[in-house]
Amino acid sequence: MPTAIYVHIPFCEHICHYCDFNKVFLQGQPVDEYVQALDIELADAADKYFTEPIQTIYIGGGTPTALSAKQLEKVLASLHKHFTLNDSLKEWTVEVNPGGVTDDQLNVLRDYGVNRLSIGVQTFDPFLLKKIGRTHQPEDIYKTIERARQKGFNNLTVDLMFGLPEQTMEAFDATLKKAFSLEIEHFSAYSLKVEEKTVFYNLLRKGKLPLPTEDEEALMYERLIEQMNKHGYHQYEISNFAKSGYESKHNIIYWNNEEYFGIGAGAHGYINGVRYANIGPVQKYIQSISEKKQARFEANELSEKERMEEEMFMGLRMLDGVSKQKFYERYGIQLTEMYQKQIEQLAASQLIQVTPDRVKLTRKGVFLANEVFEQFLVVE
Template sequence: MDAKQWGVYVHIPFCRQKCFYCDFPSFAGRERYWEDYTGALCREIAVRGSYYRQLWGRPATIYLGGGTPSVLPAKLMAQLLTKLRQVFLADDKAEEFTVECNPGTVDEAYLAMLWEQGVNRLSFGVQSFDDELLRRIGRIHSGQQAAEAVEMAKKAGFTNLSLDLMYGLPGQTLAQLQASVKQALALSPKHISIYGLQLEEGTAFYRMQELGKLNLPEDEVAEAMYDYMTEYLPSQGYERYEISNFAQPGFASRHNLSYWQDVPYLGLGAAAHSYLDGQRWAALADLDHYMEAIRENRIPVEPEEPATAAIAMEEFCFLALRTARGISREKFRQKFGRELDDLYGTVMKELFAKKLLADDGRCIFLTSQGMKYGNLVFEKFLLDEQDF
């Protein structure tokens, strides 16, 4: 396998405070675990990481996500990054080495350490530049801190910076979103992700919604927010390469694209997922169980239930359709030994007629209207198991 065709994801399941919308496997108030978890993670990298490094060569991308990776103290983060470089990169560099950061957890020295350790891309979870809105959603930073964090990152040497923003937040207005987008653009990031609020079970917002205490924007306001960002960002030089992601030319996230383009990746750390040789694996999510497995020299992952042929095809289509390029007929044929048009021809004609799907001969892809109503398209790609 070409060494450039795989990636590494490292999960840091800690944060300073759990955001009210977050359902990711992350924990606040677990500082006592930080040192032991970092040690366990380094041991997993040494064992599992070394195996795949020898098997496949240098990964193209490494991505530290969470949680909030930057909540780790500098000493522990440096220990982790050193181990990642030793195992995966040796004297080389990753083409894309990303760390997610909360603006409220970094300073100049911390960002300089990340740069010196070989990290070359930062993703800042900003969400909004409106302080009242940030407080309302459980963020620990201010809009000013976000702007200062970006400037400190540039001073440290970073040029490849991504900012996350959110829309459809409780009490959010279109004017607030427009102001945040313009403040983000004033910082000249290479990449911007904008996510609509999803009410996930188990989150504080989900419970508030059940109690009737969540003041969400009206549907037409949320739609206006969506329309604004999808029209304004491209006009400012940010190409939409995936439903929620915009980048200046050449700065699309290679790591995230790998998820949508059927590229294998190794997940390391508690609750991390891997996709290796067509099989999905899930690491133990409980911190104590994860660290116990490492101490006992057990691999802390379990295979997920193998996907049926129908589910594998559906998943392939769902993920590919998220990208601007869409589903490659040739890649579908190579992977499944079936023609895309034989399975989905009728569905595709229906979606073409509704202007939700387009075709350039090699790929089928969502139109701008299709991206807006993606879920309506995705459900059409569900297959009947009886066909297999």
């Protein structure tokens, strides 16, 4: 049974040019009704599935702090009401934007047990912030982190991006230098992916999105790894770096191919071998919850083969790789037997390393991870 919960808040006060997550402008939205619908879905999930005490919660978006402090408190109270949140709760993360969280909101988060904040910084370059559609300024980053520390939050993670339009290596170096000055516990750093239904996608189609070359992006990633290591951040996953003991416990549940509840409009979950997606449009989600206590839009029961594939391409995202023993315990077949051909080819290409206990990416494989993952999607 799942011991993790993801809750989606789809409201934003502005829409970033690269974002393809399920989100809507806050103004004019039925936010109170949405908060009530979340409560109904949480109650239904708790009633339908016997749940062990919850170990991790992640509230993302959208922008969770687009909710008022009172609305936010109702969401947190619902989680406490319907699920067992005791000493087993190791990590409770909420996403916040620089300059976009109030003292009242921080007080509510702290008082209800949130112990980790994820701060969407992306870059410290004012030109690039404007270019990607962010509304905060660099000084907002420092102020938000200082206020979070004053409120007692001692586990902070910052999101960074590279490969941005017109971003140079010098600009990325400057962002890294400023990021390390924050002395936080964790970083997530992602290269820009231009997704459909975004402002950037439309600009790219018109030839108006000047992106760095693949080689330039790879050099930025190499610099990222080098500098993170130099400053004492351990790379434990392709895009994630942490001080010792501050790895994201919630995300590790995803990468370990374990089950979790997905709550809210457009949320995805994984329960009893079924991956599901909730209804995306906010009004339709509220209506379906209110009338039928039903949020799911689609559900797919994974075959044994699909579960094994996911075990490999998600597990290999972590630098510790996939455990041979865990794979055998779950599927009753040796990993090296199931994927003998793929493993031999990838090892020969020096993209993976096979140890007595695990299969994991080499340093070369980290840079060519998608090529590695593709090999496990088709089994002859």
